[in-house]
Amino acid sequence: xxxxxxxxxxxxxxxxxxxxxxxxxxxxxxxxxxxxxxxxxxxxxxxxxxxxxxxxxxxxxxxxxxxxxxxxxxxxxxxxxxxxxxxxxxxxxxxxx
Numbered sequence: 001x002x003x004x005x006x007x008x009x010x011x012x013x014x015x016x017x018x019x020x021x022x023x024x025x026x027x028x029x030x031x032x033x034x035x036x037x038x039x040x041x042x043x044x045x046x047x048x049x050x051x052x053x054x055x056x057x058x059x060x061x062x063x064x065x066x067x068x069x070x071x072x073x074x075x076x077x078x079x080x081x082x083x084x085x086x087x088x089x090x091x092x093x094x095x096x097x
Contacts, residue, residue: 002072002084006095010074013045013093014082021048023061033068040071040085044093050079 074082
C-alpha cells in the first residue's frame with residue numbers, strides 16, 4: 001500500500017509517461033492483463049487509456065487491472081489511468097518515505 005506522499009510522487013512521474021495500454025470494446029481480456037503484467041514488470045509505472053467504444057469507465061478498468069495484476073492505482077484523469085507495481089527483483093523507482 002502506498003501513502004499519499006508516494007502517490008503524489010508517482011503522479012508527477014506519470015505525467016511524462018506515454019500511454020502504452022488501451023482498453024477497447026472487448027474490455028479487460030486475458031491479452032490485456034498479460035500485456036499489463038509484462039509492462040508493469042519492465043517499467044513499474046504504466047498509463048492506460050479507455051477508448052470511447054469501451055463499456056467500462058476508466059475507474060472500473062483501473063480497478064479490474066489492479067486486482068488482476070496485484071498493482072496499485074495511482075490516478076484517473078479523463079479516460080487515462082495510471083498503475084504502479086514495484087518490481088521485487090530490480091526496483092527502478094525509489095519512492096519517498
